[in-house]
Amino acid sequence: MKILFKTCMAALCSIMLLNVQAQNESPLLTNMTNREAMTLDGKWRYIVDPMENGYYNYRYKVNPNGYFKDQKPETVSDLIEYDFDKSGQLNVPGDWNTQREDLFFYEGTVWYKKSFIYEPSDQRAFLYFGAVNYDAKVYLNGEKIGEHIGGFTPFNFEVTNLLKAGENFVVVKVDNTRKSESIPTKNSDWYNFGGITRSVKLVEVPKTFIRDYAIQLKKGSKTDVEGWVQLDGAQLTQKVQLEIPEARVKLTLTPDATGLAKVSFKTKLSLWSDKNPKLYEVSLTSGDDQVKDQIGFRSIETRGNDILLNGEPVFLKGISIHEVAAFTGGRVIAPEQCLTLLNWARDLGCNFVRLAHYPHNEDMVRLADQMGIMVWSEIPVYWTIDWENQSVFDNAQNQLREMITRDKNRAAVIMWSVANETPISDPRTDFLKRLVVSARDYDNTRLLTGALEPHSEDGYRVIDDALGESLDVIGINNYCGWYGGTPVSCAGVEWKMIYDKPLVISEFGGGALQGLHGLPEERWTEEYQEDVYKYNIEMLKNIPFLRGTTPWILMDFYSARRPLPDIQDFFNRKGLISDQGVKKKAFFVLKKYYSEKPIQLD
Template sequence: MKNRIWIVCLACLWLVNNGVFSQEVSPRSVFSLNEGWECRPITTVSKKALFTPVTIPHTWNTSYSEGTILYDRKMMVYQRPLEITNAMKGKRLFLYFEGVNSAAQVFLNHRTIGEHLGGYTAFCFEITDQVKEGENLLEVWASNAYRTDILPISGDFNICGGIHRPCHLIVTGQDCISPLFYASPGVFIHQENISEKEAGIRVETHLSLKNKKEGLKLKTTVTDADNKVVANSETAVTDSIVKQPMLVNRPVLWDGKKNPYLYTVTVELYDGNQLKDRMVQRTGFRYFSADHEKGFFLNGKYLNLYGFCRHEDAKGKGSALLPEDYKMDMELIKESGATAMRLAHYPHAEPMYDLSDENGIILWTEIPMCGPGGQAFTGLVDTEGFKENARLAVKELVYQKFNHPSICFWGICNEILVSDGKKFVEYDDPIPFIKELNGLYKSIDASRLTALATCVDQSYYLGSSDLIAWNKYFGWYKDAAPSASKFFDDCKNTSKGIPVGVSEYGGGASVNHHQWPLAMEDRADSHFHPEEAQTFCHEGNWESFAKRPYLWAKFIWVFADFPSYMRQEGEVDGYNDKGLVTQDRKIKKDAFYFYKANWNLEPMVYITSRRFVKRDNPLTDIKVFTNLKEATLYINDEKIGTMKPDEMKRVIWKDIKLNEGRNTIRVEGKNGRGFLSDSCEWYYIGK
């Protein structure tokens, strides 16, 4: 018995020494650099001037200058110590910034490391030869000043300056999977032939090799949600780019909200049996298409795409969001029942893509080439500096987000106007460059569809992208919401076979503004934005869109209220109040519940105009959104009547007379064996 144990021990020792049973802990380490920063304006040149301690993510644009709708567009100097330990000796060191708005100059020990133009994509610099053991001074000059060589030039939102996304120090061995290739993961999972029977993929890995020699190999493993290996490949490294085709039999498809199934792809670089680096990526296998007549299809089945346009903004934080902010937004998006989201008008931070992957939300994501619509100035300048920054934005967006299955649409531009000889005559012709960017997208990733958003005659843009979409605000800017039916039917009939969608629609609302009877009018420049008008606008639009499955997507403008310096309307200047939730996410407006009733199968009942508490008209309609079979109305516990909802999930009791003083409004409906109810209080104060 003792001899057997001794033999087993010797065998195990041999296996360990030969790397077979090595723990294979990746030599790559990632250290957060979010703490320990301080900043001050660059205009403060005195060495004795005080710095302000800050934590990344950070922006100096969380609010307007007092009494104005102006905000600082300037340069700020950030600095912090960077400690290089003895354990990092012989390693390679990389600074990785997830986003600095809008231009960043990076220095180490007062010497230039590099520059990055563009605030919404990541960038990475190697600093191996620029640091010393011990304490180093890391300095970043961040500027959000206007520049024509940085996108966006203009737009209906504020550009928050600063290191507004996290930053890291990456430590690797001499040979590694490259973090320098457009600050991407260095691993790209090409989906080339996906079906219910098999998933044909090609994993492309970019390496950065300091010690090119024989014996390097790349091991790539695909595991399912139960951590079971479903495919693997081992390839000798002969070049800095390694391509590994693989086949997954009978894959579980990523199927949107129905089943957002994710696989894990692990890529490992070995020197013999010694692990040199490891990169792990998640992805989901799916195929999709858009049809001019029938709309969007995921995995061969029709999927009705509807949801929100979303900006990166939170009250008191600007675009310097924290993990809980992304999670809160995703929970609200899920509550509404949305199936899709348009990330406007720039690449968003990584957590929102991860959450969309995990929750099955289809994404349209775009570069910051956006115009101001009907406002002054243009969104495109026909200069090489502008064009080069746009090309860079495309490459960084695609390479950095390549593996996210939620992304189905790459966005080229938003409201870049064409001179038509009538209304718009002063702009550079954007069409040739839009077509160039479309070709660039396709050259990098032919598997996804390209899209653009227009607010003017689509005929100029046809052929510039796979899909066309409209920013059209029926019911808000003069035209009544029912006009949307004829408009989009006409667009479909004249789009030359290109699928047509809705990239923006909606209207503004203050939760403190109310009106009954409702007088619909052009409210674009009004400071009175009653909540009831927004709801009416959305009801009319959705009634048209719901009957038109050929619309490949329908995106509400906008998910949440947000600051925009160009807005002088609504309750507060400097804010776009078209959100369906307030900027602080504390109040969901009436229109939010309209969509929840129509999109979310979870039983619900909701009384509209609930915040219209003090009333001077005794007669009113009482409108309820519900997906129950019927609802019963009570006023001060007196039963008024029972009604069934219409096809838009509305129940409306007409011309209900309120009692003078307090009126307790209650609505209830049967839900299985129980009841759901909602209530509020209104006061008729008389005249």
């Protein structure tokens, strides 16, 4: 690519067959990590537009000559009230909040522009965005090519016939305004970072190419591999070669008239696990297109209260993580920042992480694959949303679909989560059960979970949420010693659950300002947080059906809900590590618990 820059297994196939897109989106290209592409990352020009004057006219109608046209005055008399070329610059990927102090609290529209030189070829071209938060309207050379809703999942548009020889420009209208019908909704306890927060790429592929594929062990098997390969283009029935050289697998597949080729074979594999994060080089070739991927093979199931990794009971020693970079406090933008977080989790003794509360950067999941760290991945169906609004459900379902589409071949991902801390009601339960059905349609090889809340009854903490009937693993958030009771009171708490299923305590903990010391009963001190962990761990030891924990949270993170001066200063301080990388006393309490807790259970 010559681009120079100016500055059906039914369950498995359904993820592809049901991949309904937002306006003008092309079906999602997967495995962007291993595809040939040229990055559009770097400095982009930007214009802050709180009144959306670049999109609407004064009658609040869409202006056909908005900022996306990038107009220039042709005479000295022309009236044009913006100029990208004289405007400031923002880094892409990145959030605007931590790049510009005056935009720290800004929510609204920012326009981005990038110019590049393109030399035409005989291949197809796609413009790919890793994520844009939240409402992205994308224009190429002044014409709208599509839009995408949702701040944490990838999307792309085919631009083959829209590019021109020489100079081209992309403009993106990014709007992170919180809305009641959004996913997440208006109220959340993490920062609403705005911007083009993940990489932008221009990728070229042959006229008929391998768009997507799923290759995993059949559910319940350690030797049977199933899946599919999907071609895109005019020659949909051309042969596909599948090779896994190390496993001595070499197959020729024949797609049907829709370009779908089924995969099914038996082989002996070294199974991926937290102790053996084995990845195989998998090659797919069709016509002029070849893609390679690094795929691990493992089975994940439940049996009664147990979680079985490759048939063996396992205890998930975990921690919750937000996609926030150490030291900057902004959105993670580089693999090195992901690695810092995962190395801290590893130092803690973790074999498992909960990537809260939305799909994280693909780099995070791929690094977890390489490091042998199991992953809970979820969509931002969070707290209270409009459960009876069909468009809200469609939005949640699309984000679920995009998350699974991107990461379905990652062995590290063992659980998809459909929600966090949602208040119980019939409409909510119906909404979430429908999401569970969708998730099983898209991918039947993984476990389904959600972070629920218990209630108190007859001196017990009771788990009987009706959603639990549909889940494989029950997640529970419980803040004993922080939002109720004293830390000491937590040690004797007893639990009951009506389901014969594994329990993961998906959140517990308390806040502390790193470096603030005092008596154990003094809120916000490291000693108070240390006691919260110490006595909650005593409680955990007495839950017979407990199979994992992901305390809240690895590192302090920005939250506009947390304004307490001199303590929070718009940080959620429940991290075991400060935003500057200093470990608090509670870190070592949890580390000791994990070091003494066997991974393999009897």
